Amino acid sequence: MTATTQLADARISVRHVRKTFDLKGEEFVALGDVSLDVADNEFVTVVGPSGCGKSTLMNILAGLDMPSSGEALVDGDAVTGPGPERGVIFQQYALFPWLTVRKNVEFGLKTAGLNAKDRREKAEHFIDMVGLGQFADALPKMLSGGMKQRCAIARAYAVNPSILLMDEPFGALDALTRVKLQEQLLDTWSRDKRTVVFITHDVDEAVYLANRVVVMAARPGRIFEIVDVDLPYPRTEEMRLSPEFAALRNRVWNAVYHQNP
Template identity: 75%
Template structure:
């Protein structure tokens, strides 16, 4: 007797989103169907205007889809929720609060007891390597350190899902590589389901279990590429033939799209449980 596949952590079912722009309809997403498994690390790439951020915003509950459904643990998303932590490219730290106070802010708003707030904040500050800067103000931190602070703040709310919209996009190349490795180390210690949007193909391949490729006009999923590389990911792995082949496939899928290319079928966007 076959064991039924586990329910996906995240499920998008024929999700569409249309905006009014200059009195005309602009279709940002059209019939997007996608399953993401619990503890999976998925990256999303595609040309500008393909609906990457719109898809994430509907999953975060910040935008309501025009059609279809977004499900988390089998329940329809009808707004923001504590099980979904969102991290944007802008750090959104309070400049008058220290690293520790910024990390504790969400818990304080949620009326988490002071002793528990401090314990959880200290744990995640250590996890992202900022323990020496816990009492520092954001103006004294580098861009990479500010982003790590934002990641720690999201983690303290104990979300089962992290939604990350180009969080390293404004950083220099070396800091970006270091934070990629730091993020994977954190993920390996405290597994959560991650959707990570990026324009960087190398970053997408290095981080992901799967790369979701989107196309624009209208925004849709056109390819899903498995990244069959072991964790932990290392610097040497970026130079391996296997990495290069996957990178080539993703690059070709993103930058050689045909305007009339059909969207991927639901079966091609759903991952079988192993």
């Protein structure tokens, strides 16, 4: 499947998106003519070298930045700002420092109008899921960087968006916690069926999670290759050791680190 293939059931569509910035009086092209469709309930990971525009693309999909030309669409409508159907998890924690872990996770639920009892039950479920049950009443300043990110993940899960946009959400976590949250993410995705776009620098993570891996290239930021991951779900730790996984990993690795200009 090529980068420009249009899907009949696309939930997310990127059409010839170009994004430029002024850099000391010169035009810097962060994204150059990027087109991509993501199907409903598909899990797509995005990898590429530093500076290839992964986060810029994510910000455009989240509605936090606008393309210089082209358009991004969700359900056929142009993205003009954030929306409740899109949950976003950034590399930064973006927690309210004056709210406890529980209150941070409840924030979106309160905005959605849930009563206090339902908010607390939902929040506690996702707080326990990310392993912060003992810290539910702690303020962010009392948490490590990895714990803050787990809190941000729980907050995004709690509002149950139909689309998850995730910008290196597990990058700050230790290896064991990272693997556990990968498994939990796939479990909730398999059960609840939502559309996921997940940015990562970790090639193993990209292959392990995805239906498709989008490999980007830099200068200008563009799609270099799209790799179909034809491994069955549920994914297992044994699968990471299989020859099939190794072949896919090597293909993605080579596409990321041995790109021709």
